[in-house]
Amino acid sequence: MRLLVTVFALLTASCLPLQAAPRPDARAMTCDQVRSLIHERGAAVITTGRYTYKRFVAHRGFCLYSERIGHEWISTSDTAECRLRICIEPLRFKRHRR
Numbered sequence: 001m002r003l004l005v006t007v008f009a010l011l012t013a014s015c016l017p018l019q020a021a022p023r024p025d026a027r028a029m030t031c032d033q034v035r036s037l038i039h040e041r042g043a044a045v046i047t048t049g050r051y052t053y054k055r056f057v058a059h060r061g062f063c064l065y066s067e068r069i070g071h072e073w074i075s076t077s078d079t080a081e082c083r084l085r086i087c088i089e090p091l092r093f094k095r096h097r098r
Contacts, residue, residue, distance in 0.1 A: 023047050026074050031082035034074075038084065048074045056084045063087035 025047040026034050034056075038044050043062040047053045060069050070088035073081045 023053060026076050026082070029076055030078040031076045034076055034082060034084065046074075054086065057087055058085070060087075066090070 043057045045055045067087040072086050076082045
């Protein structure tokens with residue numbers, strides 16, 4: 001009977017949804033704290049507004065091969081212009097034949 005209860009408990013626990021860690025919110029952090037977080041993780045998805053978030057990176061090594069580094073300024077608790085790195089897809093212009 002004990003084995004049956006243990007198996008049932010394990011099966012029940014494995015079916016429960018995993019709790020995701022809350023996404024860091026730049027509005028509640030200083031610019032230095034946000035930069036440190038990105039530096040520690042290499043890349044991080046951070047909340048930037050009530051309904052917005054973005055992925056920031058420490059360097060180009062965290063971008064896709066076709067992407068390059070760009071910069072974005074976000075608001076943090078201590079400044080309205082915290083400059084961070086993002087990965088951006090380069091603009092590609094198609095040539096039209098005449």
